[in-house]
Amino acid sequence: MSGTQLFYFPILIYAMQQLSIDTIKTWERFYRANFINCLSGFKAASLIGTVNKDGQPNLAVFSSVVHLGSDPALIGFINRPLAAAPHTLKNIEATGVYTINHIHPSFVAKAHQTSAKYPAEVNEFEAVGIQSQFVDNIIAPFVADSHVKYALQLVEIVPIKHNNTFLVIGAITNVLIDETLIADDGFIALENAGSMTSLGIDAYYTTQLNARFGYAKPNLPVQGL
């Protein structure tokens, strides 16, 4: 059996494929978009709530929220080109205030439906059947059924010239959260809130904790918490 040694290699190696961007560029547009959107991995499934200058509410699903820093508490999200996704960005420019709301399985289908291209005059809360919530003097609407949500004040809109998208930077001003989710060390067990993660352009997942680890130091073995 001269080939026996080959079987000591992990079987996975045989399934690994190398694809160049020149090959990927030849793919059909929607196939390619699904593939590239999935490649970067799991994302924070979020609904962003805004109002325009007349107080007309808007709600839209976003998957590009990114943590920028905790002191000051800055959060970013990527807004697609204005021609594709104008309402949220225009409202934030007009008012400076917006909310980010976690998505849970009980309303994930409605959340996805906010990605439809509704005209500017449509209130997506009403169109998809998600209840809005206004808190104190924060002019942007929250999602009533979201267990983890926060309001932000616009800090800067950074144009990304390479593809006409925008990095929208906001400072957290208020947090609404089910306080039973907060652990003794400040950690928020989002799986207990049912907060979802999204993948690609249309998939939504629940999560299961695998491990927490202690602060890593050189020459010390990693410690599970």
Add this chain to the structure above:
Amino acid sequence: MSGTQLFYFPILIYAMQQLSIDTIKTWERFYRANFINCLSGFKAASLIGTVNKDGQPNLAVFSSVVHLGSDPALIGFINRPLAAAPHTLKNIEATGVYTINHIHPSFVAKAHQTSAKYPAEVNEFEAVGIQSQFVDNIIAPFVADSHVKYALQLVEIVPIKHNNTFLVIGAITNVLIDETLIADDGFIALENAGSMTSLGIDAYYTTQLNARFGYAKPNLPVQGL
């Protein structure tokens, strides 16, 4: 029982807490960092591989990878201030090339250990026991055991002046993937790869598909796929 009507409100309302940023700022530093880092939701757990100008490999865990666009295929990540996290960014500036590798449960503890502040001359692949993989003429190392990984060419480093972080923008040049993961429509079922999502500064999760939905249109009910 004059108070009976109160019990018709969802019990959750009683646990919702509103926190202002002025309150959060008074919290102990690590408690606050855990809280704010979790608030933005689940993230793509990733290892970024680089080499310095002399070919010395570096590997570091990142949780701030963000999809910027699929045509051109641009991916961003946030690099912390240079004083806190110099090696990856300096290497990318020097060589223009880096890899992003998904993390799986089989090596998640080792992946987290790369967050230790090793000196510049330490090769984290060797220090934590992760096998590197070099492919063709791509000078940056991949993680051999990662089932989904890709190489990028630096496009732009955008300084974020408000907290001295950086948005690093790269164009995908090559993808290495277990081709059995790719669905007929280009979707990548990352749960089958065991690709993990991270939360906060130290937690790692596996995922379970809840739903995929069709392209949403106004006045049409949302369609499960």
